[in-house]
Structures are given as structure tokens and as C-alpha cells.
Amino acid sequence: MANSFLSIERLTQRYPDGQGGEFTVFKNASFGIEKGEFVCILGHSGCGKSTIMNILAGLADPSGGVIKMDGQAISGPSLDRGVVFQNYSLLPWLTALKNVTFGVAARFPHWTKQQVNDHSIAFLKTVGLSGDAIHRKPSQLSGGMRQRVSIARAFANEPKLLLLDEPFGALDALTRGTIQEELIKVWSGTDQTVFMITHDIDEAILLADRILLMTNGPNASVAESVEITIPRPRVRTAIVQHPNYYAIRNHLVQFLGKRSVELSGKASGDETQRPETVRIDKTLPEGTFDENPMLRAVTI
Numbered sequence: 001m002a003n004s005f006l007s008i009e010r011l012t013q014r015y016p017d018g019q020g021g022e023f024t025v026f027k028n029a030s031f032g033i034e035k036g037e038f039v040c041i042l043g044h045s046g047c048g049k050s051t052i053m054n055i056l057a058g059l060a061d062p063s064g065g066v067i068k069m070d071g072q073a074i075s076g077p078s079l080d081r082g083v084v085f086q087n088y089s090l091l092p093w094l095t096a097l098k099n100v101t102f103g104v105a106a107r108f109p110h111w112t113k114q115q116v117n118d119h120s121i122a123f124l125k126t127v128g129l130s131g132d133a134i135h136r137k138p139s140q141l142s143g144g145m146r147q148r149v150s151i152a153r154a155f156a157n158e159p160k161l162l163l164l165d166e167p168f169g170a171l172d173a174l175t176r177g178t179i180q181e182e183l184i185k186v187w188s189g190t191d192q193t194v195f196m197i198t199h200d201i202d203e204a205i206l207l208a209d210r211i212l213l214m215t216n217g218p219n220a221s222v223a224e225s226v227e228i229t230i231p232r233p234r235v236r237t238a239i240v241q242h243p244n245y246y247a248i249r250n251h252l253v254q255f256l257g258k259r260s261v262e263l264s265g266k267a268s269g270d271e272t273q274r275p276e277t278v279r280i281d282k283t284l285p286e287g288t289f290d291e292n293p294m295l296r297a298v299t300i
């Protein structure tokens, strides 16, 4: 884990409690993310997901702990780490295309204008935007289109780590479904490492290689790392028929409904918290054990 592409070691965050004291949001959280992995984090409101995201983005400093990317401790924001927020955060005075080229030109300063344009247009196209739409300003685009621009912009910059903070939270279910599939398409064409917050269990199963589960705050911890044992490519309408789908879903629902509360506040003193790896695979014949001793088969 310490050698992972992204390693989070003993991350702790405390905030003032507004009454002269302070409270601990999470303590000694440690986990790793490998290059090219798509990892989602799930947990109840207030457990500290956005706080972890802001620390990874370099927008906030932790009370304790270290984050290393490619072996280097990170500090402050960097073009190596891109963020997509729920509220799009596009520059309102620029067209969709210019919102993308703006970052690409900064990221690849040696590129010609034509290269920057072609690269940006290609990413916009992957998320379903082409023609007139890319020359419109954000106020002239629908919410779904704006979020497509944000996603295209983030991927086009090719950051080493892409952070997605509930990117589909403000979208209706139909638009959400379409853009989730576009996100998979654009991610599959890169070796991009993605860390994403979502409140949607089905979205997490569709998108992630692994789901990190957090217990409730205060004193929250990252308790489990659940592998999504459903092969890619994944299509929403087909994956629900995979034997592992409901087994994984039930495990996540159980955790969020019950165990996240039971385990809450059990983040222990100075010990390093490492999430337990959970691998659920109903496709293995009865009585088969995985050879990897790190993995635990779960019976639901």
C-alpha cells in the first residue's frame, strides 16, 4: 500500500466544534490506489468524503497524515490532480470548447493551437458533444451538457489523478445514466486514475474497480474495500444479470444500513486503519477459496 501509485497514510482531520473544542472527522485512515484504477468512496453524509477529496485536491490541509502520489508527498493544488465538482464550475464567459482548450493549452504549452483544438474536440465528442453545442457558453447549455463539458475538460487535461465529487448529483436519472456510460467510455480510452465520491450504490458498482466504505462520523474510518468482481465492459442493463451484482449490492446496502453505524467511532487510537478487502464472487464453484490470502469471501 505504501508503494501504491497514490498512498494515503494515517490521514486525520479535526475541525473546531464551534464550542471552543474540536471534533475528529476521521482518524488514521490509510489506503492505496493503483495507477489506472477507478475507485469510488461511499459513506453517509458527514463522514468526511469531501474532506478527503479536498485534501487530495490540495485545497485543504489535513490535521495529520501524508498523501503520496508517485512516491512524492503532495501539497497544494496541481495540474497533476484534476477535480470535477457537482456544480460544473465552468468559466461562464467562455464557450464549451474554450473551457476545454483553456486547460489543455496550459497543460501542454508546447502544443500548437490546432493540436489543442483537435485534442479538446475529440474529448468533447467522446462525451457526446459536437457541432454547434461546443461553441455555446455554459448558460446556453443544459445541466447535462455542462457536466459533459466538465468531464471532457478534466480528462482532456490528462491529470495523473482525477477527482470526481458527486459529478452527477444534480442531474436527472436519465441524463445521469447516459453520462455515466460516457464517463466509462472516456475513462476506458485512457490510463486515468479516478477517485470518485457518490451516494449512488448502483452508480458505484457500474463504474468502480473497488468501492471504499466509510463508517459514520465523527471518528469515521475507511472500513472496507469491496472489489467489483463484474468484468468490463459493463453496461447498466446487462450487469444486473451478473451473478455477483446483487450479492455485492446487498453487501453494500447492509454496510451502509447497519454496519456503518455499529462500527462508527471505533477508529482506534494511534493504530493505522487499513480497510479490509472484501471480494464477493458467486461465479466460483461452491467450496472454492481464492488463493489470495488478502481477500475474504463473504457469504450473504
Ligand SMILES: Nc1ncnc2c1ncn2[C@@H]1O[C@H](COP(=O)(O)OP(=O)(O)OP(=O)(O)O)[C@@H](O)[C@H]1O
Residues within 6 Å of the ligand: 015, 016, 025, 043, 044, 045, 046, 047, 048, 049, 050, 051, 052, 217
Ligand atoms: N471547514 C470546516 N470547518 C468545520 N467543520 C467542517 C469543515 N468542513 C467540513 N466540516 C465538518 O466535517 C464533517 C465532514 O464533512 P464532509 O463535507 O467532508 O462530509 P461528507 O462525507 O462529504 O458529507 P456529504 O456526503 O454530506 O457531502 C462534517 O461534520 C462537517 O460539518
